[in-house]
Amino acid sequence: xxxxxxxxxxxxxxxxxxxxxxxxxxxxxxxxxxxxxxxxxxxxxxxxxxxxxxxxxxxxxxxxxxxxxxxxxxxxxxxxxxxxxxxxxxxxxxxxx
Amino acid sequence: xxxxxxxxxxxxxxxxxxxxxxxxxxxxxxxxxxxxxxxxxxxxxxxxxxxxxxxxxxxxxxxxxxxxxxxxxxxxxxxxxxxxxxxxxxxxxxxxxxxxxxxxxxxxxxxxxxxxxxxxxxxxxxxxxxxxxxxxxxxxxxxxxxxxxxxxxxxxxxxxxxxxxxxxxxxxxxxxxxxxx
Numbered sequence: 472x473x474x475x476x477x478x479x480x481x482x483x484x485x486x487x488x489x490x491x492x493x494x495x496x497x498x499x500x501x502x503x504x505x506x507x508x509x510x511x512x513x514x515x516x517x518x519x520x521x522x523x524x525x526x527x528x529x530x531x532x533x534x535x536x537x538x539x540x541x542x543x544x545x546x547x548x549x550x551x552x553x554x555x556x557x558x559x560x561x562x563x564x565x566x567x568x
Numbered sequence: 569x570x571x572x573x574x575x576x577x578x579x580x581x582x583x584x585x586x587x588x589x590x591x592x593x594x595x596x597x598x599x600x601x602x603x604x605x606x607x608x609x610x611x612x613x614x615x616x617x618x619x620x621x622x623x624x625x626x627x628x629x630x631x632x633x634x635x636x637x638x639x640x641x642x643x644x645x646x647x648x649x650x651x652x653x654x655x656x657x658x659x660x661x662x663x664x665x666x667x668x669x670x671x672x673x674x675x676x677x678x679x680x681x682x683x684x685x686x687x688x689x690x691x692x693x694x695x696x697x698x699x700x701x702x703x704x705x706x707x708x709x710x711x712x713x714x715x716x717x718x719x720x721x722x723x724x725x726x727x728x729x730x731x732x733x734x735x736x737x738x739x740x741x742x743x744x745x746x747x748x749x
Contacts, residue, residue, distance in 0.1 A: 479585045490596035516624045528717045530627050534634050535728050539735035541639045545646045546743035552650050
């Protein structure tokens with residue numbers, strides 16, 4: 472079952488990448504990043520059956536970082552929305568000057 | 569995990585895997601952010617089922633608690649705070665088929681509960697008579713993860729607390745509404 476789990480992880484990561492590249496809503500892009508993190512977690516869990524429980528420990532750390540990233544990222548999105556009343560990435564081009 | 573998983577195991581593995589892929593595809597194709605978030609929750613539940621099937625019970629539990637229960641709630645909260653969900657696309661299921669499907673799922677769950685109530689579990693699934701002193705030799709679902717987490721990776725675990733503190737302070741500082749002096 473491990474090769475199937477790795478293949479599923481690759482498919483989910485690809486779907487997350489497609490979402491990041493095609494969506495315009497900043498919040499949906501954040502959720503696509505979460506999907507990619509989940510795909511990597513699946514790889515860790517699948518390989519922890521072969522190489523010991525350290526993979527599961529790493530999944531705990533990945534989830535912690537994901538939670539921190541969600542909190543800070545959503546705060547940034549709220550700040551951007553207050554500034555420009557939009558979260559559409561087409562309209563957020565302040566760095567162009 | 570047995571070396572050659574049985575047909576029951578394989579069927580459920582493929583079932584949850586295909587459901588995860590289908591939910592992920594629905595997730596990236598929905599226009600409404602709220603619908604996308606709920607499909608992502610579905611992906612996470614299916615992944616939790618896969619974690620449990622791969623003997624990572626603790627990871628499966630915190631997948632449901634932390635990811636589906638906490639992180640996605642924060643996402644939905646922000647979507648609704650910023651009023652980004654388009655109300656015309658978020659109509660409730662009013663059609664006859666939606667109600668029929670909901671009723672069917674409810675009946676299936678009810679039947680499952682009725683069957684489970686009179687099932688006799690395998691002895692390794694039952695709570696031991698004296699769990700504190702006569703526990704099983706293995707450390708259980710939590711202990712297998714906790715043992716390396718608090719010995720080998722203790723430094724990383726402690727650094728995680730600093731990361732979370734920085735994230736909390738940063739989120740409050742960024743999200744705070746600045747008042748004009």
